[in-house]
Amino acid sequence: MTRPLPIVAIDGPAASGKGTLARRVADALGFALLDTGALYRAVALSMIRSGADLDDPAAAAAAARALTADDIARLTADPALRQDDTAAGASRVSAVTGVRLALLEFQRAFAACPPGGAAGAVLDGRDIGTVICPDAPVKLFVTASVEVRARRRFDELRGRGETPSFPDVLADMQARDARDSNRAIAPLVPARDAVVLDNSDKDVRQSFEEAMQVIRARLPA
Ligand SMILES: Nc1ncnc2c1ncn2[C@@H]1O[C@H](COP(=O)(O)OP(=O)(O)O)[C@@H](O)[C@H]1O
Numbered sequence: 319m320t321r322p323l324p325i326v327a328i329d330g331p332a333a334s335g336k337g338t339l340a341r342r343v344a345d346a347l348g349f350a351l352l353d354t355g356a357l358y359r360a361v362a363l364s365m366i367r368s369g370a371d372l373d374d375p376a377a378a379a380a381a382a383r384a385l386t387a388d389d390i391a392r393l394t395a396d397p398a399l400r401q402d403d404t405a406a407g408a409s410r411v412s413a414v415t416g417v418r419l420a421l422l423e424f425q426r427a428f429a430a431c432p433p434g435g436a437a438g439a440v441l442d443g444r445d446i447g448t449v450i451c452p453d454a455p456v457k458l459f460v461t462a463s464v465e466v467r468a469r470r471r472f473d474e475l476r477g478r479g480e481t482p483s484f485p486d487v488l489a490d491m492q493a494r495d496a497r498d499s500n501r502a503i504a505p506l507v508p509a510r511d512a513v514v515l516d517n518s519d520k521d522v523r524q525s526f527e528e529a530m531q532v533i534r535a536r537l538p539a
């Protein structure tokens with residue numbers, strides 16, 4: 319039997335803390351990290367910048383196929399990547415099959431051959447355990463109640479000097495959850511063999527320690 323690649327797949331809804339956890343886990347293990355949400359955001363941002371219609375599936379697929387590794391590096395470093403309109407755009411284009419296919423190989427290649435000679439890879443997103451790396455030895459599904467997640471996003475926006483309204487942030491979060499969970503292709507669901515970690519009542523350190531226990535038990539030595 320071939321040994322599974324040392325891959326940690328972390329999926330979950332918006333503001334569940336998967337990005338924070340993925341970074342900590344990658345640092346602790348010395349693994350390379352891929353934030354796959356940034357790829358969908360990059361597609362949306364490139365379309366916003368070129369004035370393309372985000373609801374046109376053919377335009378979205380073409381934008382995803384046109385992205386070079388240099389474009390991805392440039393767009394993922396752009397501060398506009400983190401804005402909420404880019405996130406909402408990412409959620410729309412990510413329902414397009416052609417967009418997902420265009421980004422598939424990039425993600426699989428990263429997992430199979432982590433850059434910088436790293437011994438393994440951590441990928442975080444929505445479909446890592448179900449579609450991108452179905453053979454990953456460690457699959458975590460990180461979640462928290464929608465109210466807790468909206469509160470985190472609200473605090474984040476305020477921390478950036480914005481003046482959001484909590485009901486609007488909550489409504490955006492619910493709309494994005496519904497779009498991500500109900501789409502026909504690669505919907506947001508835990509893989510059958512994922513460990514679900516609900517961190518509604520945990521802080522970042524507790525969530526990290528809980529995740530590391532699962533990882534140590536499942537990652538091949
Ligand atoms: N376990 C946690 N408990 C409390 N807050 C958290 C936790 N994990 C992350 N956060 C905070 O919640 C916000 C969203 O976290 P982030 O990792 O960006 O989520 P995601 O990648 O799932 O969108 C950030 O401000 C982060 O500091």
Ligand SMILES: Nc1ccn([C@@H]2O[C@H](COP(=O)(O)OP(=O)(O)O)[C@@H](O)[C@H]2O)c(=O)n1
Pocket residue numbers: 331332333334337354355356358359405408409410412413442443444445446494498
């Ligand atoms: N593997 C992934 C990652 C993100 N996405 C989409 O991209 C959007 C932005 O993802 P993100 O992870 O950057 O968003 P946050 O959870 O950080 O708010 C999500 O709402 C999903 O629709 C996806 O479809 N598949």
